[in-house]
Amino acid sequence: MTSSAPSVSRRLDLPVDGLSCASCVGRVERALAALPGASEVAVNLATGRASLRLDGADAGVAVAAITRAGYAVPEATTALAIGGLSCASCVGRAERALAGVPGVIAASVNLATGQATVRHSEGAVTVEGLTEAVRRVGYEPGSVSAAAASERDGRRAEESATLQRDLVAASLLSAPIVVIDMGSHVVPGLASIVGGAGSAWVQAALATLVLAGPGRRFFAQGIPALLRGRPDMNALVALGAGAAYLYSLVSTFAPDWLPPGTAHLYFEAAVLIVTLILLGRTLEARAKGRTGAAIARLVGLAPATARLIRDGVEVSVAQADLRLGDVVRVRPGERVAADGTVVAGTTYVDESMVTGEPVPVAKGVGAPVIGGTLNTTGSVDLTVGAVGADTALARIVALVEAAQGSKLPIQALVDRITAWFVPAVMAASALTFLAWLVLGPSPALGFALVNAIAVLIIACPCAMGLATPTSIMVGTGRAAESGVLFRNGTALQALREARVVALDKTGTLTEGRPGLTDLLPAPGFSADAVLALAAALESRSEHPIARAIVAATEARGLVLGAVTGFEAIPGYGIAGRVGERAVAVGAARYMERLGIPAGDLATQAASLGAQGRSPLYVAVDGRLAALVAVADPIKSGAAEAVAALKARGLTVAMVTGDARGTAEGVARALGIQTIFAEVLPGGKVEAVRELRARHGAVAFVGDGINDAPALAEAEVGIAIGTGTDIAVESADVVLMSGALEGLVTALGLSRAVMRNIRQNLFWAFAYNVALIPVAAGALYAFGCPLLSPVLAAGAMALSSVFVLANALRLRRAGGDVS
Structure with a gap:
């Protein structure tokens, strides 16, 4: 798949790493000029960029040519919002479309957040090419900027309100059909009152209103997807409800077209399928809103306005209008307007929503403060030191969003299965119809239709698509509230699999200040x-x-x-x-x-x-x-944290450059038996490798520049947030407060999230594996009743709600979860 027609000529401007001299320039120019359709080739040594015009606009061949010449085009990442995703098959379809754009290295789509993350060669891919690829497979691309996100949140709220209105309308219109059709079976004499052609016409009219009104969304999205040969959840619902409705219409107005004895009405199945799935989607929308609650709370910490001191006078300005060097006054009970340094006054600041530490921190002149934290007692003036995306709160939100949008290795299995799941369900439904039509009792056509519809409805892979991302969203959000930042979702799974925790001494186990x-x-x-x-x-x-x-x-x-x-x-x-x-x-x-x-x-x-x-x-x-x-005093809570790690079956080791005598004294106080002392930064890497060979996967915890190589070498690098920037950048997990209790919290949340994901995946897969044969009527031969399409719709809706509700339990998880 390409992003444009082959005849299009496109101008490319690519950064090139490794250019050092004029011969490098000539080598890259010759490699690009040799490409078919290449013209206007130029390589600039000063800017480190190559430009050319290429017929066919296949940027991937240009990147490959530069690579073959011995140079590299650096990677970049583009985030894209995608509207219209409804199930795991939608995710797979969107990912394949994005991955097919020339120059794209990998694409990941998250159903819970509705966002795509695309890795590609810098300069080789345009946003327009990506959005066009998304549109071609039937979804609506959008921006992930702050303004677009706000607009998207508004659309989601509106969509949630629309779902609720449609659910109420569908319920009111469906109720008379249920009373007429099903009530006659349980209330003696009701059949004679509601029976006859008039009853069928009333049901037909009400069912038409349900499918043309509240149920229209399924047909508007499902039928085009079906015609493109890419069926999704909406296509399954449209086929199931539509088949029941059309069969009932024929039974009502042209019964002679059907074999004798088969003119039955299934209007109640058609409308209840729509109603129950609308109920499931409404509950999903509410639950999805709660999964992102941690992000919303973090974003909401930043105050809308600030008290700017200008010529000695307080002036209220929008927080977004603050500039570096501005002096801002923060009164008791107010949120700190921006990152900065106190220049006047003293106070205590509650930093719990950022660091997870519940005790307010004393702040005086020269003390740093974090935007969004709560000033509790005194009034202080501060000089603004960071604004916009450079603030600590903005960086935390960005890290949490990145982690929530990532995929775990376990998700690869889900992706492989859902790639063929919907087509397989449609095939199973067709086989069910044919089997009942040929082998079923009279009237076979009715049995065939009911069971084929039940298979279509019950097997929708919504729960599969939600199983992993919702758990990641809730888990990483809960971690952020506890002062633990997972820089990527993969660290959740890797930390769960760690068998040994290696800790630096100075600044990690100890205060770092003698x-x-x-x-x-x-x-x-x-x-x-x-x-x-x-x-x-x-x-x-x-x-x-x-x-x-x-x-x-x-x-x-x-x-x-x-x-x-x-x-x-x-x-x-x-x-x-x-x-x-x-x-x-x-x-x-x-x-x-x-x-x-x-x-x-x-x-x-x-x-x-x-x-x-x-x-x-x-x-x-x-x-x-x-x-x-x-x-160097041992940190408060360090001994308890080490004991908690050992209680969970982990091996705890100390890796330090300090003298052996000092290291052994600290180790004895903390109950650590494995010690690597007097090691250089390179020796810490060797220590990680030795621990891995001896025990298994390693989680390394450190705070200094000398810890960065070991943090990168370990399966999971955990940085103390109060340490150096390079250590934080090298780590997979950041403990914002610097307290080792956060390490226990991170491990507990990792285990809780992975257990939650396994529960969700088991439910999603076991549900489909168990109920598809039931829906197909496999138990009928043993005297069991058939599964009604209505019950199938209810079960399908409840499966997604169960997965979301199970993920939301993680909001109560903490360091004590094992």
């Missing part, structure tokens, strides 16, 4: 006095341990004295004079070098070292004055 943990003065010395002397000396050093000691002094409000004669002895410690006192700070070997015995403090120093802390001695005027210890 602090003073112990201060043990020797007899005759004051703790504060010794700390002030040591901190004065350490204030001249840039070592992280020095900064921890100085910070502890500032926290206690101690005054630092003037330092003279400062000296740093590499590998030992530092020395100098603070006022009139001679002070030395260093390791045990420094005290030995100075001839100062450690005494009883040596035992305590050994104990502190075993706990993963770094002990240092302080000597004043040649006497041992104190033992201090500095450590």
Whole structure:
């Protein structure tokens, strides 16, 4: 399939990676000029782009020529909204149409979101070519921009309201038919009251109104699809309801055309099929609205207006009109208008909807704030640091939308089955009709018609198409509300299959900021006095341990004295004079070098070292004055998170570049037995590979630049959201708050989503496998009743509603789900 007629001449402008010199330019130009129909070929080294005119507009051949020449055209992604999708067969048809456009590498269509994601060579595919391909197979393409999304939401709300109106109308018009037709079987004497030709004419008139009014949508969409040779759910409904209606019309107005004894009325089947499927679609529309509720809540966090400070005066402006550098005032109880930095005032901000952390965070001058979070107490002024798509909230929404629009590997099986499912159902319906017509009891034609219609109606693959995407939508949305961002849906399945969790130490298991943990003065010395002397000396050093000691002094409000004669002895410690006192700070070997015995403090120093802390001695005027210890404190909740992971049967390992003694101390405190210490960034990759060979799939958790290679190597890379940008970009999952409880939540949600998907797929497939033979009348020979088309319609509608309702249960899922 091509996007335009072969005779069309098209201008192409393609980026080319790998151009480095004039010979590269010549090589690419020759490769393109050799293509049939190519003209006006030019390659620009400065811009790194190739342009040409190509007859036939098949951009794929140009991309292939550049690749054969040894260069590459980078990939790009285009998102497209698609209207009119109703079942899994629609999804497959739209995907095949998009994949057939020259230059397209892969296309994925999501039934729940109504969006397509198309990967293609940059510059080789136009939006017009994609939209034309979608239109050719009977669907309506649209934009996924914010304005278009708002318009589309409006259309969905209108469609939901229309469905409800049609359902009410169909129900009111169908009720008399049901009373007339079915009531005569249960109420004695009613047959004589409602019987005769007049009754049949009333039923015909009401049925015509149902099918021409509320049921018109099925025929308007299903018949064209059938004529194009691409039947979908609407075609199945149109065939089933239409066949029952037309047969009943003939029975009413031309009974002589039918074999004797076969002129039965099936108007009630025709109208109830339409009514019940409208009921199912109405419930689906409501449920689909709830599956995207997390996105809607995230988007709704951004306030519509902001208080801009202009020349000292507050001016209310639209939030979209804010610019970088603007100063905005946020009062108590208001949402923060934009990402920025506090420049005046103090407050506490509730960031739970972004990070999942329920406790408000203190904010003062210089503190960063996130747009959309809730200011609880004080009034603050902030400088706007990001707007539009660059804000944290916009990036979170984009990540969640991307994850919701993605497909899991398990979906490939569904796609292969649904590609042939509807044609197979139509064939099964035709065989059922012929079998009953030839082998069925008299009147065979009536039995054949009823059972063929039941097969058509009951086997619609709606539930199959909704089984996976609805679970992904609800699960990733629930995760986002808990401060866990799945950057792609595939990570949901991969995390479920992880057998070992490898964790970086600094910044992941620990706070990443060393602090003073112990201060043990020797007899005759004051703790504060010794700390002030040591901190004065350490204030001249840039070592992280020095900064921890100085910070502890500032926290206690101690005054630092003037330092003279400062000296740093590499590998030992530092020395100098603070006022009139001679002070030395260093390791045990420094005290030995100075001839100062450690005494009883040596035992305590050994104990502190075993706990993963770094002990240092302080000597004043040649006497041992104190033992201090500095450590990177373990994060609150880290031990509980490790225990929860182990309780789920996972192997937990620590991979760190820190010294083995420090690493072992932290590992002991957390209950981690597997340790890789003193490893370089490349060594972390090797550690991941070793863990994979030993245990299976690996989930790696880290926060620093040195963790990025390991994050990319692991089956699932999980980044601490408070870490570096490169770590976040390398990861599949982001824990926004930085707390390891989020890791347990992510694992629990992954398992819950995958279990939910398996339940949905089992229901969807088992339902069809079990009920198609029943609808065909396979149990009739064993004395069982036939399945009415009306019951088939109800069962089909309920199957989709069940799948959606089951997916919505994930909104209550959390880290405790296993």
